[in-house]
Amino acid sequence: MKSSILLLAIFVIILSSCSKSHNSLPDNNKPPVAETPDTLLSLNLSNDMSGFYSTTYFVLTDEAGNIITETKYVNGTTNVAIMSPKTYTKDRFNFFKIDITKDASVTKSIIHGFLQIKRGSHYNSPSLLLPQKPVHELAYHLKKPVYFDQLDIQGDIYGTRLKSITDTVFRLYPALSDDSKLWVQLRTNNIRFYNFFDVPKGASNLDVDMTQINKTPLVKNITSPGTGLTIQVYARPDKHFFNRYDLGNVTSAGNQLTYYYPQETFDEYVTYTSYSIGNAKYSFTRNSSSIADNADTYNGVINTPAATLTTFKPSFSGDVDYYAAFFENTPSSPGLYVQLFAPAAANYINIKFPDFSKYLGLNNLDLNGQTLFYFAVYKDATFDEKNIIYKSTGRDDYPNLNLKSVSRSY
Structure with a gap:
């Protein structure tokens, strides 16, 4: 369900400072140019970012919301170096990735904002961060059936759960790699037993002797x-x-x-x-290398009040590396999500935005129509301010992760 970034080609695009409308954004078809010390931001993108979106814009602004440079994504581009205009000498800037939906009835347009990030930062498209061994599905056949309240059948990628021997409603075949085993756990009367079953290399079917599900966890x-x-x-x-x-x-x-x-x-x-x-x-x-004996604790505290994009002022305390703030339109506004991320070290409180309406194809965008519905602060043991990967808890594909967060819904 997740896949690694496939880099098929390398294009580097120099963006010039501009104040043009989105109909006259710079042409991306330029010869490759090596990254230089004047690079504000490097983008490492998936080969095809189209997905649900018809168009993507990259927009950089200063802390007052003034546009430094902007460009429109060309499908197939994988590497982009956004250069610093001679007139911009500050160490931090705002970066907005604006995805325009193909079909508003299916998904909303999204503005991803990375606020006051450092000059020389790197952005990577969301992707599977660890490589995955090739996998295949395995058809299982339960032999010598015994009663159970729940049966978990798992490969080393995904599996299925049965509530009875005749349960076929959610009967999916597990997926596993060639050098792995099939894990089966049985629960009956709140007592659990399990076992790992060998799978011959290349096998597409396996008989599971349920009397061998006999190990105590x-x-x-x-x-x-x-x-x-x-x-x-x-x-x-x-x-x-x-x-x-x-x-x-x-x-x-x-x-x-x-x-x-x-x-x-x-x-x-x-x-x-x-x-x-x-x-x-x-x-x-x-x-x-082990499962913790007790739940962890975190000293992060959220003081951010309910807000719109116009009134939003982040407020928090504790040991914080970065925050995330998510906004969604009220019924009277166009279909739009806004997701903001910012390093705590920037201490950017009086946030200013550019005019997003021209990218969204609107005459006007009312920022008061975008209401805060989620806010979180994070402590990441491996956080690097110049590596724009703002991790979230719940994902299991980050290497060496030790992440703490506190969040609030509005």
């Missing part, structure tokens, strides 16, 4: 400072590859739960944990 009793505790664990045989087993998601209304996992050790465990205290949701993703 290990148990962790986990507590958290808040309620609504949730734990999700992925077990990765090789931390250098994305392939992993989904060991399951467990949720408790309170602050305690019991988590079951295989006795076998794995190269890496990706553990996602969340809980709530008041109107704040705390979330954590940790890559480690």
Whole structure:
């Protein structure tokens, strides 16, 4: 479901400072030019970014919202170097990636804003960050059936869950790599047993003897400072590859739960944990050689009030590397999402935006029509301000991740 970026060609585009309308944006078909010390921003893009969007614009502005330079994406371009005009000498700037929808009935246009990032930063298209071993689907056949309340059948990419031996509504075939095994866990009367089944290389079918699902899993009793505790664990045989087993998601209304996992050790465990205290949701993703005994804690505090794009002023405290703020139009506005990300070190409070209407094909865009619905702050142990990958908890494809966050919905 996720794929690595495929770089088929390298184009470098020099953008000139301009104040033109979007109908006269610079032509991207220019000879390749090597990145220089005057490069404001380097873009590493997927070969085809079209997807749901007909057009993408890249727009750079100063802290007052004045346009430094802008360009329109040409499909097939993979590497873009956005150069600094001689008139712009500041160390930080705002970068907006504006995706225009092909069909407003299917998806909305999106403005991704990266605020006051550093000169010389690098942006990478969202992608699978770890390589994935080739996988194939495996048709399984349950032999010597026994009663169960739940049966999990997992390859090292994805699997399926059955509620009874005749359950075929969500009966998907698991997908796994050639050198992996099939993990099967059975639950009956709240007691669990599991086993890993060998799969001959290249096999497309496998008989699963249910009487061999007889191993007892290990148990962790986990507590958290808040309620609504949730734990999700992925077990990765090789931390250098994305392939992993989904060991399951467990949720408790309170602050305690019991988590079951295989006795076998794995190269890496990706553990996602969340809980709530008041109107704040705390979330954590940790890559480690073991599953934590208890939920983590974080000292981030959100003070940002309800707002629109016009009135938005981020406010927070604690050990914070960056924040994310998501806005959505009210019914009277055009279909639009706005997602803002900013490093805490920039301390950019009085945010100013350019006129987005010309990119969206509108006569006017009312920023008061874009309402804040989500705000979060993050602490990332591997955060690099010049590497524009603003990670989110819940993803399991980042290497060496140790991410803490607190969020609030409005």
